[in-house]
Amino acid sequence: MKVRHTLMVFFFLYLQDGNNGLVKVQLYSGAEGGDVRVKCPSSLFGSWKFFCKEPCEQEDILIETTYVRAQKGRYSIEWMRESRYVYVTIKQLTKSDSGLYRCGFESSSQRIEVIVIDALLDGDPSEEKTLYSRTGGNVLVACYFNTSESRKYFCKGECKDEDILVETTDFTAQRDRYSIRYVPVAPSGVFLFVGITQLTMSDSGRYRCVLDRLLSTDPYREFEIVVTDGCVND
Incomplete structure (x- = not known):
């Protein structure tokens, strides 16, 4: 990877x-x-x-x-x-x-x-955003934001309501194979840890970790997961 x-x-x-x-x-x-x-x-x-x-x-x-x-x-x-x-x-x-x-x-x-x-996403446009794994594996990504917000969510694709995998206004939440964890960083900023366990081929695609901030120019971090059945070369 x-x-x-x-x-x-x-x-x-x-x-x-x-x-x-x-x-x-x-x-x-x-x-x-x-x-x-x-x-x-x-x-x-x-x-x-x-x-x-x-x-x-x-x-x-x-x-x-x-x-x-x-x-x-x-x-x-x-x-x-x-x-x-x-x-x-x-x-x-x-x-x-x-x-x-x-x-x-x-x-x-x-x-x-x-x-x-598996990766830290902090808004740097040059950062690696494609993660490779195999079926049955797990992915965990840390997303850093400069400001905080009460509602946090993890979604796939365009993040319409039906695309939301897990959301919370608390510090942690779990829904089936999907998890989200919110960690404030002193003196400012937050990390969102988002994860998927027991990956399947259908989990391949684009994902976002999102802070629900109105009128924000930096509301989410985006990455891609590619899941294969065979061995993955580093």
């Missing part, structure tokens, strides 16, 4: 299960096949530093060290002396890397979410 490798980072409030209320989660997103670098709480030299995927049992620890840096497979961890922050890099991202993580050191950790996407 030919996509632009992209990294973006922002903060949002995530509703934690149970009675713990809202906790702040760092959200990072990178393109499949690319890399993502996450920032963890500051630590002291020589302290135990770790990165794990939730539920973060012993078998879920992906990398750990008491040294300045370490590498294990696709994961690397480094303590930066100047800032004393810990940075973790995941290389060659795959869709299975999406999920919740924790990283930090002995006495402090940060909850992190990683979302692996």
Whole structure:
């Protein structure tokens, strides 16, 4: 799949299960096949530093060290002396890397979410807008807008009423195989994550992620999906 490798980072409030209320989660997103670098709480030299995927049992620890840096497979961890922050890099991202993580050191950790996407669309006319996949696969696209709006939707073709796949005035919505997720970015702007699972040949076509803004000159991002039955060459 030919996509632009992209990294973006922002903060949002995530509703934690149970009675713990809202906790702040760092959200990072990178393109499949690319890399993502996450920032963890500051630590002291020589302290135990770790990165794990939730539920973060012993078998879920992906990398750990008491040294300045370490590498294990696709994961690397480094303590930066100047800032004393810990940075973790995941290389060659795959869709299975999406999920919740924790990283930090002995006495402090940060909850992190990683979302692996197929493309970021930010209005740049030169950006890649055609995604290639095969039947049974999934597509997830991040659309960036400079302003926000209450109604968001994901549609196919010309986006007439009958073409709307999923819409919401909330933060997330799911309808059959289609999903949409709205994430505000401080200090301004929003991301819409739109996705399709279990792709079929009939899913080939043009799509839009849309903010319902009257008199706007930039109301949507558009991309094309090409679904094939055979192998797809990168």
